[in-house]
Amino acid sequence: MATLHIEIPDQKAAALKSYAQAQGLAVEKWLEQLVEQAAPSSAEPPVVEDDRPIWEIFADAMKDVRMAVEIMIDLGSPVLGEQR
Numbered sequence: 667m668a669t670l671h672i673e674i675p676d677q678k679a680a681a682l683k684s685y686a687q688a689q690g691l692a693v694e695k696w697l698e699q700l701v702e703q704a705a706p707s708s709a710e711p712p713v714v715e716d717d718r719p720i721w722e723i724f725a726d727a728m729k730d731v732r733m734a735v736e737i738m739i740d741l742g743s744p745v746l747g748e749q750r
Contacts, residue, residue, distance in 0.1 A: 674682075679693075686696035716723060 683693045686693040689696055691699070
């Protein structure tokens with residue numbers, strides 16, 4: 667579990683604490699419930715809209731991938747376009 671630290675004005679903190687207490691909760695628990703309601707489910711990844719063509723998306727995703735390219739040459743096979 668992560669801890670998040672936020673700074674808010676004392677007057678706002680007091681108001682939040684009062685509201686939470688009116689709900690019968692500690693302010694931390696009340697805020698935790700708010701986050702649960704507002705945050706998307708962690709089981710569902712966010713949908714990202716991307717209008718780029720697929721080849722641009724692929725090229726961007728692969729830009730840092732290093733691949734060894736091997737060219738195999740069979741000297742006994744015909745070259746493209748040649749007839750035997």
